[in-house]
Amino acid sequence: MTLAPQTPETPAAEPLELLRTMLEEQFALHTNRLTDLTVYGRLPGHGGYDPRTLEALAAASRQAIAETAGALRRMSEGTYGVCEDCYRTIPLGRLRVVPHARHCTQCRQHRPD
Ligand SMILES: [Zn+2]
Numbered sequence: 001m002t003l004a005p006q007t008p009e010t011p012a013a014e015p016l017e018l019l020r021t022m023l024e025e026q027f028a029l030h031t032n033r034l035t036d037l038t039v040y041g042r043l044p045g046h047g048g049y050d051p052r053t054l055e056a057l058a059a060a061s062r063q064a065i066a067e068t069a070g071a072l073r074r075m076s077e078g079t080y081g082v083c084e085d086c087y088r089t090i091p092l093g094r095l096r097v098v099p100h101a102r103h104c105t106q107c108r109q110h111r112p113d
Pocket residue numbers: 083084085086087088103104105106107108
């Protein structure tokens with residue numbers, strides 16, 4: 001791996017494909033988890049889970065599914081990696097950590113993702 005100079009352009013095609021793969025994996029993972037949690041919820045004894053824990057985990061998975069689906073949709077629309085508030089490019093380093101990020105590091109301080 002080589003160190004590319006930092007450019008203020010939209011993410012290049014190659015890292016974008018990596019991020020797309022990450023998002024698709026996250027989407028599949030949380031979809032499977034939500035399916036499991038739904039099954040547990042219907043089992044007698046909730047598969048050993050506390051019903052409130054189960055609901056909290058399901059809510060977290062639903063949110064993750066919505067976030068990753070939204071990011072994949074922005075990729076197909078060509079608006080991925082652009083801050084929704086200031087329209088600046090979200091740094092690639094931030095997208096690697098939070099691939100579904102909708103705001104740049106600065107706007108993130110005022111708004112949740
Ligand atoms: Zn911003």
